[in-house]
Amino acid sequence: MSSKFLQTEDEVIANALKIRFYPISVKSAYGTQIKDENGKDYLDLTAGWAVAGIGYGHPKVSNRIKEQYDSLSFTSQLSAPEPTLVSLAKKLIEVTPGQFQKKVWFGHSGSDANDCIAKLVPLEKNRARMISFMGSYHGQTMGSLSLSGHPAQSKFIGSGNVIKIPYPNPYRPPFGETTNLTDQVIQFLEQEVFKTICPAEDTAGILVEGIQSDGGLIVPPDDFFPRLQKTCKQNNISLIFDEVKVGLGRTGEWFSFDHYNVVPDAVVLSKSLGGGLPISAVVARQEILDVGTGIHMFTASGNPVSASASLETLNIIEEENLIENSKVNGDYFISLLKELQKKYELIGDVRGKGLAIGVELVTDRISKTPAARQTAAVCYRCFELGLLVFYVGIHSNVIEITPPLIITKQEIDLAISILDQAFSDLQDKKINMDLVDKYAGW
Ligand SMILES: Cc1ncc(COP(=O)(O)O)c(C=O)c1O
Structure with missing residues (x-):
């Protein structure tokens, strides 16, 4: 890596925009591979925080972007619409479940899309309150951070109108060891929250992640979302x-809620939607998105270049069977990680769906004390050995495995051998912790 480049970068790029795990400087990327400035290749299990869902540099997206830019580089869809975005909206309406009239809103990031929820859902219901979950990460703008329950947003004021309830975490049950996690969380919501600080009749919506990702890749019990949907329906609350x-194939279905046959009133999308270009969308009941005219709009929202990249990305997900690949290779990845767990006491839990996988590290399996420094060390060592992973979790002790959905079994075998080496080096105290400690992560 070029330390000169990283030094300059450090001088001119705002720290507010950084979470760093190791000193990488990226030169190019293709498929699942990233090349650094010195020509060293890395297998990427991050997909750039899950943006490169279809992998990097897909030739079809590249051609489509060029064609689009040459024929229509920009129009503001707010005032002068064009057909690409309409085709994209139709496609998104088609792949999301629900036999009701839907519309689509477009923006640039997960944050502005969750702001759309923060603004429009309470307005449509004419109810002032929202409910979300502790540990959730919905973004960094004021509306989306108010809805978030992650330590990354806890420094900010947020909104008193959002009540956060515990997420049903099977590995660390919020109400203590139990066989009835779903009952406990739903009862807490219905008997405590609705009866005290957040009456159901004042609650407009409940916002939830199907797998709490930055919270630590937490997968709730199978009966949780159907029960939550029932509670929402009984109280006329939007889910x-x-x-x-x-979303978009990562869990082995189009959407995480498809695993449970749940039909949300609104679905928030971004990251992998643009094939690498910035775009976000909310697909929702028509009445939510039509509650007012011109009340949540950005000049370049759904710009034609991002929209064309997005349309091609959705085609690629279908044509290349990426949803099936996520399922099959995700199961394969998890099975190999569970083998690794037998070898290293440090691995407390392996969980996930498809290619959304978390590996939680603990100092011992009885106390489950989070092993945050060791997690940082494993990520750092993997980087040195040519594998890119980040860590997440409210205790900073979960290795996040979210590779491009095109990852092959051979690449998974390689990833496992590097992870194995990193755990073994940690055990043998071969990792330079001074270097690791320079990278605080989050
Ligand atoms: C579940 C979820 N929602 C929203 C966001 C915010 O997206 P963005 O960073 O594009 O604003 C993230 C980002 O990590 C996320 O993981």
């Missing part, structure tokens, strides 16, 4: 899924 990280 909104934030699929920004795990």
Whole structure:
């Protein structure tokens, strides 16, 4: 890596925009591979925080972007619409479940899309309150951070109108060890929250991640979302899924809630939607998105270049069977990680769906004390050995595995051998912790 480049970068790029795990400087990327400035190749298990769902540099997206830019580089869809975005909206309406009239809103990031929820859902219901979950990450703008329950947003004021309830975490049950996690969380919501600080009749919507990703790749019990949907229906509360990280095939279905046959009133998308270009979308009941005219709009929202990249990305997901690949290779990845767990006491839990996988590290399996420094060390060592992974979780102790959905079994075998080496080096105290400690992560 070029330390000169990183030094300059450090001088001119705002720290507010950084979470760093190791000193990488990226030169190019293709498929699942990233090349650094010195020509060293890395297998990428991050997909750039899940943006490169179809992999990097797909030739079809590249051609489509060029064609689009040459014929119509820009129009503001707010005032002068064009057909690409309409085709994209139709496609998104087609792949999201629900036999009701839907519309689509477009923006640039997961954050502005969750702001759309923060603004429009309470307005449509004419109810002032929202509910979301502790540990959730919905974005960094004021509306989306108010809806978030992650330590990354806890420094900010947020909104008193959002009540955060515990997420049903089977590995660390919020109400203590139990066989009835779903009952406990739903009862807490219905008997405590609705009866005290957040009456159901004042609650407009519940926003939830199908897998709490930055919270630590937490997969709730199978009966949780059907029960949550029932509670929402009984109380005329909108159920909104934030699929920004795990949507669009990553879990082995189009959306994480498809695993449970749940039909949300609104679905929030971004990250992999643009094939690498910035775009976000909310697909929702028509009445939510039509609650007012011109009340959540950005000049370049759904610009034609991002929209064309997005349309091609959705075609690629279908044509290349990426949803099936996520399922099959995700199962394969998890099975190999579970083998690794038998070898290293440090691995407390392996969980996930498809290619949204978390590996939680603990200092011992009884106390489950989070092993944050060791997690940082494993990520750092993997980087040195040519594998890119980040860590997440409210205790910073979960290795996040969210590779491009095109990853092959051979690449998974390689990833496992590097992870194995990194764990073994940590055990043998071969990792330079001074270097690791320079990278605080989050
Ligand atoms: C589930 C989820 N929602 C929203 C966001 C925010 O997206 P963005 O960073 O594009 O604003 C993220 C980002 O990590 C996310 O994981």
